[in-house]
Each structure stands twice: as structure tokens, then as C-alpha cells.
Amino acid sequence: MPIERGKLSVIISVEKLTKKFKNLIAVNQISFEVHEGEIFGFLGPNGAGKTTTINMICTLLSPTSGKAVLNGHNITKERNQVRQCIGLVFQDPSLDDWLTAKENLEFHALIYNIKRKTAKKRIDQILEIVELKDRKNDLVLNFSGGMKRRLEIARGLIHYPKVLFLDEPTLGLDPQTRNKVWEYIKDLKERENITIFLTTHYMDEAENCDRISIIDMGKIIAIDTPENLKKKVMGDIITVETTDNKSLSKEIENKYGKNVFFYDNKIQFEVDDSERFIPQFIRESKEDILSISARKPTLDDVFLSLTGKKIRDESASTMDGMRKMIRVRRMRR
Amino acid sequence: MIRDLKGIYIIWLRDIKRFFRDKARLITGIARPSFYLFILGSGLSSAFGMFGGRGGDWYMDFVYPGILGMIIIFTSLFSAVSIVWDREFGFLKEILVAPISRTSIVIGKALSGSTLSLFQGIIMLFFAPLLRIQLNFFMIIKICLLILLTSFALTSFGILIASRMRTMQGFHMIMNFIIMPMFFLSGAMFPLKDLPKWLEYLVNINPLSYSIDAIRYVMLEDKIFLAHPLLINISVISIFAVTMITLAIFVFNITD
Incomplete structure (x- = not known):
């Protein structure tokens, strides 16, 4: 700059x-x-x-x-x-x-x-x-x-x-x-x-x-x-859960040309305008949709789209736990 | 330069404050010398008394400077534990990132260890009248200077080891490994005359022998106790002190 x-x-x-x-x-x-x-x-x-x-x-x-x-x-x-x-x-x-x-x-x-x-x-x-x-x-x-x-x-x-x-x-x-x-x-x-x-x-x-x-x-x-x-992640984040995630993800990739990420048995992808996208998506989807949600992007999504992975929450929380234990021990002394 | 002196003073002051604040350390610091002197000293002198003659009383006089030396070696070497302790509890980072030189940190620590050691030594000197050892003012000054010099050397030695140690356990293991032979081979418990050759050799390479010899001579003013001339004793301790503090400064200055 x-x-x-x-x-x-x-x-x-x-x-x-x-x-x-x-x-x-x-x-x-x-x-x-x-x-x-x-x-x-x-x-x-x-x-x-x-x-x-x-x-x-x-x-x-x-x-x-x-x-x-x-x-x-x-x-x-x-x-x-x-x-x-x-x-x-x-x-x-x-x-x-x-x-x-x-x-x-x-x-x-x-x-x-x-x-x-x-x-x-x-x-x-x-x-x-x-x-x-x-x-x-x-x-x-x-x-x-x-x-x-x-x-x-x-x-x-x-x-x-x-x-x-x-x-x-x-x-x-x-x-x-x-x-x-x-x-x-x-x-x-x-x-x-x-x-x-x-x-x-x-x-x-x-x-x-x-x-x-x-x-x-x-x-x-x-x-x-x-x-x-956050702007680098265009539009909104859609999270969908269906009975057959694999075939739905193929459908999304072919039909809408979106990159999808899997996590927690759910599919996640970005769209520009979620309000109009969701009704159409539900109408046209071949799979049974169990749940669907849309939200504004967070930095978590930025990290995901930049690196292809989530910030490793799990390892972070166990580390936290360990540190806390060490702190408790120190306080006792 | 003034900055470095100030740094030395701050590091020293904190260690002293901490020592006098920690009641447990203070009490053991006072109690330990008396235990050694009265239990170990009395026990051993009655053992010598069994062999007849004046052996018992004589030994109590003899062993008193030795036990003083023991207190010095323990206090000095273990005072360096504060570096390992600070590392484990994070405070060392606060010191390392401060705008003072590593050299002043090492000197500050060496001086605080020596001060604490001198403090314990002085407590020990209060017991002298009980053993009917007469100490005049000049003797006390001389003894204190010898204690300071010896402690400075030993604390520097401790810092040298502590600066590369990451855990308390490791430090204690190594220290016990060093302290025991150093103490037993120092002539604290037995006279340095007419020893077997191999033992004499080991005693002679131990710098602590020279300071105990010197303290004993100043205290008892009896030449039969003197294994080396006083000048040699003081020179050896001084060389040991300079070598140790130089090495400690060098090692502590290495950054990862």
C-alpha cells in the first residue's frame, strides 16, 4: 500500500x-x-x-x-x-x-x-x-x-x-x-x-x-x-446437512460452480446472495436437506478459505487445558 | 556503566528481599547451621573423645570452621537455583528482556548469593563463644572477607550450571553430585596432613580446601592446622572466583 x-x-x-x-x-x-x-x-x-x-x-x-x-x-x-x-x-x-x-x-x-x-x-x-x-x-x-x-x-x-x-x-x-x-x-x-x-x-x-x-x-x-x-470471502456462508453429503457436494460443484468444504458432517460454501439462493437451492436439490443455514463470514472462514483448514480448535483447547493446569499448580505453590 | 551497576543492584535487591520474606527459608537458614554444629560436631567429638586425651575438645575446634565451610558451600551453590526457579516461573523472561546487560544479571545474582551466604556465615559465628573460640574484631572481618570471596566463586559456579538447566530436578541432581564430593574432599572434617596420596591429590585440586584451610587458620591462629601458606590459599580462591564468574558470564550471554 x-x-x-x-x-x-x-x-x-x-x-x-x-x-x-x-x-x-x-x-x-x-x-x-x-x-x-x-x-x-x-x-x-x-x-x-x-x-x-x-x-x-x-x-x-x-x-x-x-x-x-x-x-x-x-x-x-x-x-x-x-x-x-x-x-x-x-x-x-x-x-x-x-x-x-x-x-x-x-x-x-x-x-x-x-x-x-x-x-x-x-x-x-x-x-x-x-x-x-x-x-x-x-x-x-x-x-x-x-x-x-x-x-x-x-x-x-x-x-x-x-x-x-x-x-x-x-x-x-x-x-x-x-x-x-x-x-x-x-x-x-x-x-x-x-x-x-x-x-x-x-x-x-x-x-x-x-x-x-x-x-x-x-x-x-x-x-x-x-x-x-472478510471481503475476500465473497458473500455469505451457507452450511447444509443432507442424507448424502457426497452427492450433494458434487451437485453444488457442477451446478453452481462453488468450492465446498466438509466439516462436522456438513457442507459449507459461499454464495453472493443467500436470501435468494436458499429457496431456489431447496427447490432444485435432489437430496433431502436436513438443515440449512446462512451467516456472514467470520475470520474463521477467511482462515478456512485461505488455508483449506480450520484453525485447529481442538489442539488449541487441549493446550489451554494444560496451561490452566500448570497455572493452578503454580498458584498453589 | 552506571546503568550496569544499577542493574546489578536491582537484581541483588530482589533476591535479598525474597529471602527475608520467605519465612521458611529464613528459619531453615538459621536452624541448619546450629543442627550441623551441635549434632554432627558434638557427636563426632565424643567419638574422638573415646580414643582418650584431649581429642574431643580439639576436634570440636577443628570441625567448627569446617562446618562453617559446609554452610557456605550449600548456601552459595544452591542460591543459583533462583535462576532455574525464575526460568520455570517465567520471571527470568522479564529480566532477560529488560534493557540491562546479561553480564550485570550474572554479577547481581553472584553478589546476592554471596550476601546470603555471608549472612548465614555470620549467624554461625555467633556460636563461636559457646565453643570457647575467641574471635576479635579483626578476625571477624578477615573471616567475613574470606566467606565473601569463597561464596562469590561458588555462586558463580552455581550460576554457570544453572544457566543451562531447564528443570529444578536436573539442577538438584547435578548439585548434589557436585556438593558431596566437594565437601568431603575439602578437609572440613579431617586434617589435610598425612593423608593417603590419592586422597591428598583429590583434596589439592578442590578449591574449597584452600578456603577452609584459610578460614581455619584465621580463626584458630594455630599453624599446625595450616596445610598451605595463607597467600597461596587466597590466590587459589581468587583465581577460582575469577574463572567461575567469567565462565558464568560467557555462558549466560549465549542467546538461542
Whole structure:
């Protein structure tokens, strides 16, 4: 988008970034740009390479090849400058349970070279935003998962970063807390005027972003606004269930020239105008239709039409379960 | 440079805060030295007493610096566990992604381990009057400096191992494997004179022998206990300390 480039300044630019582990290419020659002040989402299944990419940009991992520049600083040559202008919320908890909320933030402020006086004000201000001010002298040990996550977001902001990275910020949280976390994220973007770079495997969450990059098997397969990505899936999504899916799918492909996907014993395909299509389809269908529905496309459908598969929900949920178990164990200690 | 010093201070401060906050660690930290001294020490000296003469009292004097050394080796080497612990609980990432050098992280950790070790050593020194060991102010200062130097070396050694460890279990296994021989071959429990040749050889390559020898000499001011000249003792510990901290910094600086 060369026209937009003049208007928006680029804060992160990534060129052919690659990370190889022993016999696995986790991130394969990816290139993209993040604009100042936007919420940029990395969407993809577990193991797609999201965290590896973030870890490289955040200087925790060295890239095998390629280049990335953040706020004018090269991520391999100017590590400390890069670190100073980013805030991070990791996928797994990273607080010191044996310190109080306030002490965790003070540690962070000191290590990022913030003057004590400024730090004091800043800590109070940020604790207020994430609604933890009345718990500031409690040990983190006694915090719930949602509170810990909020404290981590607060911590990531103490040193006035240019970019805040959130790696799966809502993983393992209940739906209400997830919504709350999203409210904070949006609110913070407005107040602090920062760029937010987040990863998620939840489609519904990705729709909160200004722009999304869809990543799978270490490669970027699409990058655009949620609306534009949804437009790539033309029209509406029809889901049909019949007694004989195979023969119906052939019928749809031959007669209407549509690509069909199978899942859950159902057939799914796209049409331009579902209101007019459905009555005609039912009239002309040779098979018995058990159920039929039409809906607007979601990012899930985008992912499906781009990769030919659904975001692996199953593996995602078992991973979630495992993480939760680990968290419970940690909290007990 | 100032940034690095500040980094060292912050890392150090957190470890110290955590130690004094964790009541269980604090209590065991105080209780363990007294157990070793009074149960092990008394038991062994009455065993020596059985052989007649002054053996028993003499041994209690002798073993006291040894047990001090034991406390130092345990505290220092195990204080490096905080790195493995932080890795397992995620806090290490917060430190690694901060704009301070890896070198200052290692030095901060080495200093916090040494401080905790010195703290335990000082608790141990409070028992000296009970054993009728007379310590004056200068002796105490000298002993504290020796404890600091030894602990710094040992904590660095611990960090060197911890920086490549991914699990607590692994760290504990390796540590026990190292601590036991190191302690038994240090001359903490027996004098370093007239040993069988193979044992003498093993004792001589153990850097801890030199610091226990030095502490014992300063404490008891009796040359019959001195296996090596004091200057040699201090040089060996210093070389060990510099080597270990350099290696620890080098290994910790390797990024994946």
C-alpha cells in the first residue's frame, strides 16, 4: 500500500525474518510492517510461529537470517535500545509471586531506568487504569489469573513503551475477564497513544484489531484489515446437512460452480446472495436437506478459505487445558 | 556503566528481599547451621573423645570452621537455583528482556548469593563463644572477607550450571553430585596432613580446601592446622572466583 505509507509512519519493519531450530523452520522468510498507533494482530493456530516471531523482535531469540527494525533500532545490533522502547506481556505468567504488586512494578521501573519520583506517580496512575490500586500492597501470590494478567499489562506500560507486545493476552481467562482485558487494551491504546502488537488464536478477538496478519506453518498467508479479509470471502456462508453429503457436494460443484468444504458432517460454501439462493437451492436439490443455514463470514472462514483448514480448535483447547493446569499448580505453590 | 551497576543492584535487591520474606527459608537458614554444629560436631567429638586425651575438645575446634565451610558451600551453590526457579516461573523472561546487560544479571545474582551466604556465615559465628573460640574484631572481618570471596566463586559456579538447566530436578541432581564430593574432599572434617596420596591429590585440586584451610587458620591462629601458606590459599580462591564468574558470564550471554 504505497499510498498509505506516506500518511502512516512505520514503527516495525520486518524483512525476510527466518528462524530455524534443529530440524524445524519455525518462521520462514516473513516480511511485514506495523504502523504507528495501530492494533496489529498475529492470528494463527498454535505452533504457527507467532511467539517465535515476537521473541525475535523482542530480542529474546536471535534470528537465523533476515532483518527487523523497531522504532529505528535494529533488533540484533541495538538490543538494549529495542528493549527500552517495548513493553511485553508473555503468554505464560512472568510475575514474581513473592513480591507485592507494587514491588513488581517498582522492580520494572528501576530496571528500565525510570526516576523514582516519576515511577511512583506512574505506578499509581497505571494501577488505577487496571483497577488494582487497592491491592497494590498484596503479594502477587494471592492474585487470581485475571488480576495477574492485568498487572502484567500494567507492568508492560510503566516505562512508556512505543510498542506493547501481548502474546496471547487472554489465554486461559474466562470470557468475562477476556472482555475486560480487551477493554483495557483498547482504552490504553487511546490514552497512551501506543502501538499494540498481539497474537491470538481466537478469531473473534482478532476482529478487534486494526490490521491482521494471518500466519500458518511459519509463513504469512494474508495481511489486511479484518473487513477486507472478510471481503475476500465473497458473500455469505451457507452450511447444509443432507442424507448424502457426497452427492450433494458434487451437485453444488457442477451446478453452481462453488468450492465446498466438509466439516462436522456438513457442507459449507459461499454464495453472493443467500436470501435468494436458499429457496431456489431447496427447490432444485435432489437430496433431502436436513438443515440449512446462512451467516456472514467470520475470520474463521477467511482462515478456512485461505488455508483449506480450520484453525485447529481442538489442539488449541487441549493446550489451554494444560496451561490452566500448570497455572493452578503454580498458584498453589 | 552506571546503568550496569544499577542493574546489578536491582537484581541483588530482589533476591535479598525474597529471602527475608520467605519465612521458611529464613528459619531453615538459621536452624541448619546450629543442627550441623551441635549434632554432627558434638557427636563426632565424643567419638574422638573415646580414643582418650584431649581429642574431643580439639576436634570440636577443628570441625567448627569446617562446618562453617559446609554452610557456605550449600548456601552459595544452591542460591543459583533462583535462576532455574525464575526460568520455570517465567520471571527470568522479564529480566532477560529488560534493557540491562546479561553480564550485570550474572554479577547481581553472584553478589546476592554471596550476601546470603555471608549472612548465614555470620549467624554461625555467633556460636563461636559457646565453643570457647575467641574471635576479635579483626578476625571477624578477615573471616567475613574470606566467606565473601569463597561464596562469590561458588555462586558463580552455581550460576554457570544453572544457566543451562531447564528443570529444578536436573539442577538438584547435578548439585548434589557436585556438593558431596566437594565437601568431603575439602578437609572440613579431617586434617589435610598425612593423608593417603590419592586422597591428598583429590583434596589439592578442590578449591574449597584452600578456603577452609584459610578460614581455619584465621580463626584458630594455630599453624599446625595450616596445610598451605595463607597467600597461596587466597590466590587459589581468587583465581577460582575469577574463572567461575567469567565462565558464568560467557555462558549466560549465549542467546538461542
